[in-house]
Amino acid sequence: MSTATKRPRLDAETIDFRRRVFEIAAELVEEAGVADVDEVDPRDVAARYREATGDASSRTRPVRIALLLADPARYSPFVDEVAIERALAFDWRVIERLSDLEWQTVTGRLAAMPDPWEMESVNRASRPGVSGDGWSLGDLVIEDEEPPARSPRRLRFEEGPESIRQRLLAAVALARQEREGAAA
Secondary structure, three states: OOOOOOOOOOOHHHHHHHHHHHHHHHHHHHHHOOOOHHHOOHHHHHHHHHHHHOOOOHHHOHHHHHHHHHOHHHHOOOOOHHHHHHHHOOOHHHHOOOOHHHHHHHHHHHHHOOOOOOOOOOOOOOOEOOOOOOEOOOOOOOOOOOOOOOOHHHHHHHOOOHHHHHHHHHHHHHHHHHHHHHHO
16 A cells, blocks of 8 residues: 555444445355455345345445445555554555555554553653652652663654654554544
C-alpha cells in the first residue's frame, strides 16, 4: 500500500457494509468453487447485497464492490488483534499494511493513552516518596542514575518512515479531538 494514501474515518454503517459484502463474497466463493473473493463476480455480490438489505445506493454498484474485493487486505471489515498489538509497539512493517479499520483502531487506542509515544518511559526525574505511596515531585534522582534521553518506545517510533509517522501523529491528534468533543 502506498504510504501517501490518506486513511478514511469509517463509521459503523461503512464497517457493516464492508462486513456484509465480504460475507456474501465468501458465500459465493464456496458456491462457485473459486479460490478467493477477488474471483467472485461483483455483480452477483451487489445483487445479493441489494436483495438482503434493500439498499440500492451508489456504493452497491458492482464497480465499487469490485474495488473492495480486489484489495481485501486494505478494505477488510475485520480486525487482526495481533496486527493491532504489533502496530501499537511500532512495528512499521505491520503499520504499513494495516487495513483501514485496523488503522482506525490503532489510532484510537494510541489516542486513549496519556503519552502514546513514551508509554514505556518512567518518570525518572523523581523518586518514590518517603511514605512509599508513589512518585513524589520533591525527591531528586541521584546524579549517577542518568535517565535515558529517549525511551526504547520513542526510539522505535522515530525509526519509522517520516511520512507514516506524520500521518500517525495527525490521525492520533484528530482521534483525540474527536474523543474530547464526544466527552464535552
